[in-house]
Amino acid sequence: MRTSIATVSLSGSLTEKLTAASRAGFDGVEIFENDLLASPLTPEEIRARCADLGLTIDLYQPMRDIEAVPSDEFDRNLRRAEHKFRLMRRLGADTVLVCSSVSPLAVDDDALAARQLRRLAELAQDFGIRVAYEALAWGRHVSTYDHAWSIVEQAGHPALGTCLDSFHILARGSDPKGIEDIPGEKIFFLQLADAPLMAMDVLQWSRHYRCFPGQGGFDIAGLVGHVIRAGYQGPLSLEVFNDVFRQAEAGPTAVDARRSLLVLQEAVGLAEPPAPVVPSGIAFAELVTPDAEPVSAVLEALGFTRTARHRGKPVDLWQQGEARVLLNTGPAARRDGTSLAAIGLESPDPAGAARRAEALLAPVLPRRRAPEDAPLDAVAAPDGTELFFCVTEGDEHPSWTSDFEPAERQSPPGEGVHHIDHLALTQPWHQFDEAALFHRSVLGLGAQESVDVADPYGLLRSRAVTNADGSVRIALGVGPAPTADEGGRAQHIALATDDVVTAARRFRAAGGRLLPMPPNYYDDLAARYEFTDDELATYRELGILYDRDAGGEFRHCYTETVDRVFFELVQRDGDYRGYGAQNAPVRLAAQHARRPVG
Amino acid sequence: MRTSIATVSLSGSLTEKLTAASRAGFDGVEIFENDLLASPLTPEEIRARCADLGLTIDLYQPMRDIEAVPSDEFDRNLRRAEHKFRLMRRLGADTVLVCSSVSPLAVDDDALAARQLRRLAELAQDFGIRVAYEALAWGRHVSTYDHAWSIVEQAGHPALGTCLDSFHILARGSDPKGIEDIPGEKIFFLQLADAPLMAMDVLQWSRHYRCFPGQGGFDIAGLVGHVIRAGYQGPLSLEVFNDVFRQAEAGPTAVDARRSLLVLQEAVGLAEPPAPVVPSGIAFAELVTPDAEPVSAVLEALGFTRTARHRGKPVDLWQQGEARVLLNTGPAARRDGTSLAAIGLESPDPAGAARRAEALLAPVLPRRRAPEDAPLDAVAAPDGTELFFCVTEGDEHPSWTSDFEPAERQSPPGEGVHHIDHLALTQPWHQFDEAALFHRSVLGLGAQESVDVADPYGLLRSRAVTNADGSVRIALGVGPAPTADEGGRAQHIALATDDVVTAARRFRAAGGRLLPMPPNYYDDLAARYEFTDDELATYRELGILYDRDAGGEFRHCYTETVDRVFFELVQRDGDYRGYGAQNAPVRLAAQHARRPVG
Known part of the structure; x- marks a missing residue:
């Protein structure tokens, strides 16, 4: 099925919107009237621009407050419509959206509405145009799709059909099953939008x-299923207005939009992209840094050993148990300071994972970096983080570790940390929902509920994506606003240990600095839970935080921050599923307090 | 009455919050538990800090999910409460807030709730502490203030009273009149918050x-009236959580908070600040600019004449009819580029206006700038704009114009413009509501409805404040977000004319450049209204926009932008009350399109 997007869903000028829609691979657009009015291009120029970009103009929208009005008002409306039909001819658009009236002049009279819409359709037909009548959820007298359809049916004109909009239907709580009772050829258009409940x-x-x-x-796939079964043949078109998208760049938003349609098409059986290959573990986390010393010192104190160095690049492999951290001092580091730049995902089928990612519009990164390197499939996540699909010392697939030369002198490995528990990435302000959708659809991870966390300088939102056994956990966070304190922008690597107290003590004994936590926090812990005095004193001394859920317990502590990266030591007991979100305000305040003033 | 503010209402660390509350003149604070937990200060240190700042700790909050639970759970709750009471002793706080339970363990049993709250109060009494029980609007079984009071009454313990919260009461739609039935001494605390409907x-x-x-x-003043009549003696305390305040600086937010309480106290007869002195016109608008040439050229083309120069400063007075623009090339300009820095408000009583402003915590600016200058009363608005209360050539008060020396050579004045129709100021992102409250309460202006306007790169909000006869109109706008395109940050001076077509033609003939508007806009005008072809052609040629409301018509056009300032020519006919908001998206898109790329 063809795909389309309403220009109102994207930011910028009309030409910016059209270019973004075309580049993302949409077949057509709905032109929103205000975008046309504000454009310096004539309708003919817009038509030509769309043709050059390979876009059809599937809908012109909206016309409002047309029907069920007194006859002198309706005459004025017809005059206005005629102007618009002429414009549409110049534009080369053959379908117009008419929204159910919200005018105080409109009366509750379906027969009048049908007569007037029929008259409008007759006029439209003279111009070769079709009228798609849609029920706005807040329409004055017509607010449900079945009501709009009954008026269209009553009007009985070939140039009059209905437009269905998933938001208006599902927000009203209407049962979409009735859509199957509408003849497919009378569904002139289908607009799709989701919304948080x-x-x-x-x-x-x-x-x-x-x-x-x-x-x-919303269950958009379910709704689309009904529309398909009704026999609808038109495009799947996105019409999404959202305060955040209005400020985001049109290009990436269009790609996210198109990805969401691809996933939807897959869900309803209209497309078969390569199946997801769910990652089975975290092979490595890669930090880039302009100066390896501070991070190396932290890794060493945590018990990591520098076990190998890349054959061709300034990248060291640090390892402890199954936890592997790459430290890259190459060119990227000089640009961005210290940051978590890439994640190696253990994959049962790296090439298959990459094929799915590519089919879902993830930018594919060059596969082989140097002739002698093992081929590595990699894509970029929406926030720019590189995701490598790889195998660590498998039999059938070359291991990424074969690009590394073992270090000559290795200190004896620590044993406190056995793997990476989770990685925490900060998303650009306007990409929170996109990031979760990307990780779910491209990687096949499951998304947990999103959580609000009060930072002293604004509200953070956080949402984790995981695989079924919890061996891959990525926490996606978003700061309060673009210019807010950069505390929210920190990234971190959480390391799993069976005994956080011993691990923290070793770290400190090795010269590492733990983030100190406020004493008041421990007084509160004492009020909420029953600990022995010794236990609490230990937590207090080391800055260990505590949480509990229905499944188990969580103890965790933090290293001091290097540039914008820090480490966390975590001990999960039982089936604890969270990330200690309850403790995040205290941790964030402690991090703010440690930041140098000025 | 004493005033207080909850620490959760302000951003930053606990000490930042306390400092801000004290500087704004609050008498006390409510300490929010999470702020204490995250603070590195001990309770004793917090107590001392508050004392040093002249603040009492009026409430410790909140305790949750205490009552109407199974007895083993209640025993745990009592244990937790005892910890908190000990903490409160260290803190020197004698009242604790207990919110009605939202726990799934809580049962719908008022008698049990009353018994358990009584037991809690007995324990509290041993520590010299009072328990204030409050109905959360979303409490599981107790969600209205009268229900909470009936449980308190049933419990019948001197250390147990109720806490009233205006948000919880008014959001539920409860009738606050019943508050008068509660004995004043049993109202232990009053929390105030408003909210948009x-x-x-x-x-x-x-x-x-x-x-x-x-x-x-909400009608907060009405509610406070009932509480006072009930005999309440405690503080008026603000408890406001808001995503925007979380990101704003604590200092200015605390001042705005205190101003809102002063206005509230005035409304209920608890305070008598000097009465508002409503301005009766705009005496001048002052632009600062590092380079007078570009703005002077625009003013000249608009028909303004440089009529005078300040005796002691590099400030020129440009005039046409009653429209006066000061052009200041002094030091401020070098810092900020061209901007609208000050407004002269024609005042029937400048000193009285300044006294009210000062009483309502507006920063007062130095009254006399040089020994020979006429004294000028001035304050700063929240966005930093200087507001001068002045008289232009009055009999009883020295005119601000007496500081100016008439220019020697004056070109003949134009006659197209007769006064300043309105000024449009852009507010910092987080100060939109504060700005409206400031202009209403300090200047005595009326606020119109706020309007959302779609900019190509984000949503703008705009709200106008005016005096009764419309001779003072200020449009307060706010951009989509801190880092969004700076288009939203533009400021402008709108000039009133009786004939916008002639004024625009003259401007162009004099070498001025009008902002061109897209032709599609005029096709749409033709569809919506009936104009003669000539009329439309003229508007199209000059870039004149058109709007209409129930009262009259509005025609307006824009000059090109200098730095971040532009001018608008407006013709109001009949009783049109708006500002052409309907046309703003087209104007904004045209301004974006004219901006140099790069």
């Missing part, structure tokens, strides 16, 4: 919080 | 959208 005024909800399918809480 | 989930509404009294839609 919120109890709020439906107009505000629609205008500010719509999102792409799969990013919200 | 929104239909949404009450928990989300409360957590993210609370605002200070007077900034939202």
